Amino acid sequence: xxxxxxxxxxxxxxxxxxxxxxxxxxxxxxxxxxxxxxxxxxxxxxxxxxxxxxxxxxxxxxxxxxxxxxxxxxxxxxxxxxxxxxxxxxxxxxxxxxxxxxxxxxxxxxxxxxxxxxxxxxxxxxxxxxxxxxxxxxxxxxxxxxxxxxxxxxxxxxxxxxxxxxxxxxxxxxxxxxxxxxxxxxxxxxxxxxxxxxxxxxxxxxxxxxxxxxxxxxxxxxxxxxxxxxxxxxxxxxxxxxxxxxxxxxxxxxxxxxxxxxxxxxxxxxxxxxxxxxxxxxxxxxxxxxxxxxxxxxxxxxxxxxxxxxxxxxxxxxxxxxxxxxxxxxxxxxxxxxxxxxxxxxxxxxxxxxxxxxxxxxxxxxxxxxxxxxxxxxxxxxxxxxxxxxxxxxxxx
Numbered sequence: 001x002x003x004x005x006x007x008x009x010x011x012x013x014x015x016x017x018x019x020x021x022x023x024x025x026x027x028x029x030x031x032x033x034x035x036x037x038x039x040x041x042x043x044x045x046x047x048x049x050x051x052x053x054x055x056x057x058x059x060x061x062x063x064x065x066x067x068x069x070x071x072x073x074x075x076x077x078x079x080x081x082x083x084x085x086x087x088x089x090x091x092x093x094x095x096x097x098x099x100x101x102x103x104x105x106x107x108x109x110x111x112x113x114x115x116x117x118x119x120x121x122x123x124x125x126x127x128x129x130x131x132x133x134x135x136x137x138x139x140x141x142x143x144x145x146x147x148x149x150x151x152x153x154x155x156x157x158x159x160x161x162x163x164x165x166x167x168x169x170x171x172x173x174x175x176x177x178x179x180x181x182x183x184x185x186x187x188x189x190x191x192x193x194x195x196x197x198x199x200x201x202x203x204x205x206x207x208x209x210x211x212x213x214x215x216x217x218x219x220x221x222x223x224x225x226x227x228x229x230x231x232x233x234x235x236x237x238x239x240x241x242x243x244x245x246x247x248x249x250x251x252x253x254x255x256x257x258x259x260x261x262x263x264x265x266x267x268x269x270x271x272x273x274x275x276x277x278x279x280x281x282x283x284x285x286x287x288x289x290x291x292x293x294x295x296x297x298x299x300x301x302x303x304x305x306x307x308x309x310x311x312x313x314x315x316x317x318x319x320x321x322x323x324x325x326x327x328x329x330x331x332x333x334x335x336x337x338x339x340x341x342x343x344x345x346x347x348x349x350x351x352x353x354x355x356x357x358x359x360x361x362x363x364x365x366x367x368x369x370x371x372x373x374x375x376x377x378x379x380x381x382x383x384x385x386x387x388x389x390x391x392x393x394x395x396x397x
Contacts, residue, residue, distance in 0.1 A: 003033050004029075004032055004033035004034045004391075005034055005035070005098045005099060005391075005395055006034070006035040006037075006095065006096050006097040006098050006099070007029055007034050007035065007036050007037070007097055007098070007099050007100075007101055007391075008037045008038075008039065008088060008091050008095075008097040008099070008100045008101065009022060009025065009026060009036065009037070009038045009039070009100075009101040009102075009103065009127075010038075010039045010040075010084050010088070010100065010101070010102050010103065010109055010112065010113075011038070011039070011040045011103040012040070012041060012077075012080045012084070012103075012105065012106060012109070013041075013103070013105055013129065014040070014041070014043070015040045015041055015042060015043045015046035015060060016038050016040045016046075016053075016056075016058060017053060018043065018045075018046060018278070019040070020191075020193060020198075020310065021129070021191045021310065022038070022040070022103060022127075024193075024194060024380050024383075024384075025101075025127070025189075025387055026038055026056050027054060027056070028380075028384045028387055028388070029387075029388075029391070030054065030055050030056055032388055032391075034391075035095065035096075035097075036055075036056045036057070037056070037057040037058075037059065037091045037095045037097060038056060038057070038058050038059065039059045039060075039061070039084050039087045039088065039091065040058065040059075040060055040061075041060060041061060041062070041063045041080070042060045042061065042062050042063065043063075043278070044278060045278070045280070046060065047060070048060060049061075057091070057094075057095055059087045059090065059091060061080070061083035061084070061086075061087060062083070063076065063079065063080065064076060064079055070140065070146060072255070073106075077105075077106040077108055080106065080108075081106075081108050081109070081111055081112065084109065084112050085111070085112050085115070088100070088112055088116065092116070092120070097116075097122060098122055098123065098395070099122055099123040099124070099125060099391070099394060099395065100112070100113045100116055100117070100122050100123075100124055100125075101124075101125045101127060102124065102125070102126055102127065102157070102161075103127040103129055104126070104127070104128065104129055104130055104132060104157065105129065105130050105132055105135070106132065106153075107132050107150060107153040107154050107156075107157050108153055109157070110126075110153070110156050110157040110159075110160040110161075113160050113161075114156075114160045117160060123162045123163075123394045123395065124160050124161045124162050124163075124394075125161060125162065125163050125164070125165060125390065125391070125394050126157055126158065126160070126161035126163075126164045126165070127164075127165050127166075128164055128165065128166040128167070128171050128174070128175065129167065130303075130307065131154075131171065131174055131303060131306060131307065132150045132153075132154060133147055133150045133151050133154060134301075134302045134303035134306065135224065135303045136150055137301075137302070137303065138223065138224040138299065138301045138302070138303040138304065139222070139223045139224060151178075154178065154179070155178065155179065155180075157179075158175060158178070158179030158180065158181055159179075159180075161181075162185070162393075162394050163185050163186075163187065163390050163391075163393050163394040164179065164181055164185060164186050164187070165186075165187045165188070165189045165386075165387065165390050166186065166187070166188055166189070167188070167189070167190055167191055167307075167308045168188065168190065168306075168307075168308040168329050168332070168333075169188060169332075170305075170306035170307070170328065170329055171188075171306065171307075171308075172186050172188055174306075184393070185393065187386050187387075187389060187390040187393075188386065189383050189386045189387045189390065190308065190313070190378055190382075190383050191308065191310050191313055191383075192313045192317070192374060192378040192379040192380050192382065192383055193310075193313060193314055193317050193374075193379065193380060194379065194380040194381070195317055195374060195375065195379045195380075195381075198285070198314065198317050198318075199285075199317065199318070200285075200289045200318050200319065201285050201286055201289045202286075202289070203286075203289050203290035204286050204287075204289075204290055205290070207247070207249060207286075207287050207290045208247050208290065209247050209274070211244075211245050211246060211247040211272075212245040212246070213245060213246045213247065213292045213293075213357050214246075214247050214248075214249060214290055214291045214292055215246060215247070215248050215249070215291065215292065215293050215294070215295060215353060215357075216248075216249045216250075216251065216287060216288055216290075216291035216293075216294050216295070216320075217230060217248075217249070217250045217251065217252075217294070217295050217296070217297070217311075218251040218252055218284065218288065218294075218311050218314065219251075219252050219296075219309065219310070219311045220252055220253075220254040221250070221252055221253055221254035221255070221256045221257045221260055222254045222255050222256050223255075223256060224298060224299055224301070224303055224304055225254070225256075225297065225298055225299075226297035226298050226299040226325070226344070227250065227256065227260050227297060228260065228263060229297045229299065229344060229346045229349060230248075230250075230295060230297040230346070230349070231260065231263055231264055231267055231269065231273065232267070232346035233297070233346040233347070233349040233350035233353065234248050234267070234269050234272060234273060234350070235267045235268070235269050236346060236347050236350040237350045237353065237354060238269055238272050239268070239269075241350070241354065243354070244272070246272065246353075246357065247272060247274070248272055248273045248274070249273075249274050249276065249287060249291070250273065250274065250275050250276065251276045251277075251278075251279060251284060251287060251288075252276075252277070252278060253277050253278050257275070257277070260275070261275055285318075288314070288315070288318050288320065289318060291320055292356075292357060292363065293320065293321055293322070293323060293353055293356050293357060293363065294311075294315040294318075294320040294321070294322055294323075295322070295323045295324065295349075295353065296309060296311055296312055296315075296322060296323070296324035296325075296330065296338075297324070297325065297349060298324065298325060298327060298330070299325070299343075299344055300325045300326065300327060300343030300344050304325075304327050304330075305327050305328045305329065306328060306329055307329055308329045308330075308332075308333055309329075309330065309333075312324070312330060312333050312334055312338075313333065313374065313378060315337075315370065316333075316334060316337050316370030316371065316373060316374050316378070317370075317371070317374050317379065318371075319367035319368060319370060319371045320367055320370070321337065321338070321339075321356055321362070321363040321366035321367050321370075322334055322337055322338035322339070322366070322370070323338065323339055323341060323349060323352045323353050323356065324338055324339075324340060324341070325340065325341050325342070325343050325344065325345075325349070326340035326341065326342065326343055327343075333373075333378070334370065334373075335369070335373065336366060336369045337366050337367070337369045337370030337373065338366070338370075339352045339355070339356065339366075340352075
């Protein structure tokens with residue numbers, strides 16, 4: 001196997017196969033004849049240091065506890081780069097690779113890629129998941145030495161890469177303008193799920209906890225995700241509008257997980273909000289399939305405005321109507337499958353949820369439109385050829 005070439009993918013943000021984008025990329029490459037190895041972090045349920053899954057060699061490293069601060073992220077990134085450099089040498093000896101595929105964050109992975117490009121003559125693909133300077137500004141509301149350091153690291157990452165792939169047109173513009181890449185070296189590969197696997201299953205009423213409606217969220221729980229706005233919207237719905245027939249379900253984890261539960265208690269809405277943490281894929285599908293409405297409370301800021309969120313694609317794949325703030329790429333992805341609240345206004349967000357719950361015909365129509373967009377344009381089978389084309393370009397074929 002591996003007649004098409006040998007590939008090493010490095011991702012620091014999530015373990016595989018939990019990181020669905022990276023896993024889709026890995027399995028697509030494997031099916032196309034590439035020999036694929038992946039370096040990723042360990043996490044709950046993904047604690048094996050090495051295993052082979054579906055023919056893909058997965059190497060995992062430990063990570064320090066998540067701390068939502070500049071110091072915490074610096075420690076995390078330093079730790080990750082050290083481990084990834086170490087494991088990359090192990091993969092080189094045990095599997096070999098002709099191309100190294102780095103997925104940010106952080107934008108420091110170019111240090112690993114550049115060493116192998118310089119000394120082993122491997123090719124490099126940069127998989128642009130996040131615009132980190134904007135993410136830093138969204139988290140800390142400032143432009144300081146770390147912000148400009150991230151701009152510098154971003155530029156060096158693009159300079160190291162032979163080819164860049166990105167998740168939307170806004171990120172492509174970053175690659176062309178800030179990254180100074182040639183248009184023919186930048187490929188848009190969206191993060192649409194595989195509809196053969198990510199699809200509706202029978203709903204389970206136990207997740208409603210005895211209430212008539214279920215509103216769901218899935219994703220990371222950090223500062224830019226705006227979960228605090230969602231909790232404020234829940235308080236408005238429950239306390240000010242007197243609605244006690246709606247259950248809210250928050251799936252996922254992240255650096256703000258503990259603080260958000262404290263806020264939940266402070267707002268007095270724990271009876272109506274369930275924090276599940278990270279859960280297996282089968283349970284995720286069952287929970288989302290039970291939802292009447294799904295939400296994306298990402299704050300309106302330059303980072304979220306230009307980013308495509310996986311959860312939007314997943315909601316659409318399952319035919320769920322969406323409530324989100326009015327974000328550029330969020331609107332480009334969902335179009336009529338979503339309603340759009342005023343930016344960072346939890347009261348309007350709550351009102352939009354109530355409007356949808358009161359109109360089952362509209363929910364059905366929006367869900368069907370989202371599924372059509374996924375099937376016709378956005379799902380993974382439309383993205384896989386673009387990924388393989390980027391690989392052909394990187395290998396000079």
